[in-house]
Amino acid sequence: AQSVAQPEDQVNVAEGNPLTVKCTYSVSGNPYLFWYVQYPNRGLQFLLKYITGDNLVKGSYGFEAEFNKSQTSFHLKKPSALVSDSALYFCAVRPLYNQGGKLIFGQGTELSVKP
């Protein structure tokens, strides 16, 4: 079965420290990979995506993610966290065969950045 796992329900980081939000996937072939952020009572905002090419992808608000094919991971990172980064983060994959855009989401990770 195809799935996406975010092993941490919550990540706590001090402001100014680097942050990592983990994501692993189990999808056949080479999927498209995405990260979204959700603030309370809001829809999802796109952060970044990996389609092909360089394994390190840079996205919005200083976030980046590294695609690791051998480990089937796509961890989200930021060198220096801000309090305003506190939100719910979702990793998502789209199998290559599904060109209609249907996404498989991870369960989400709540990021809390303390001053």
Next chain:
Amino acid sequence: GAVVSQHPSWVICKSGTSVKIECRSLDFQATTMFWYRQFPKQSLMLMATSNEGSKATYEQGVEKDKFLINHASLTLSTLTVTSAHPEDSSFYICSAPSGRDNEQFFGPGTRLTVL
């Protein structure tokens, strides 16, 4: 980038009534739209795929007579929760694909509370 809107942003209704939620693609056309349901601090659960000019495709376990979907134009899909009950209270989010990679653009969500 592509913009998706939802209306209303929140709605409170009495048990037994029906509620209609609209999803619009504002600056692009979408032959397909997706409807998700989200419980507090949980992941998005895909309910159905809305197809312009044809019947929606429902995910397993989703009652199609309960959640009526109409995709009457290339910019509008509606989700009607019929005979709503308190357990239908949730956050409903729509999305539509756009662009070369069929990237998903999400609406801001609709908070439904059934009393």
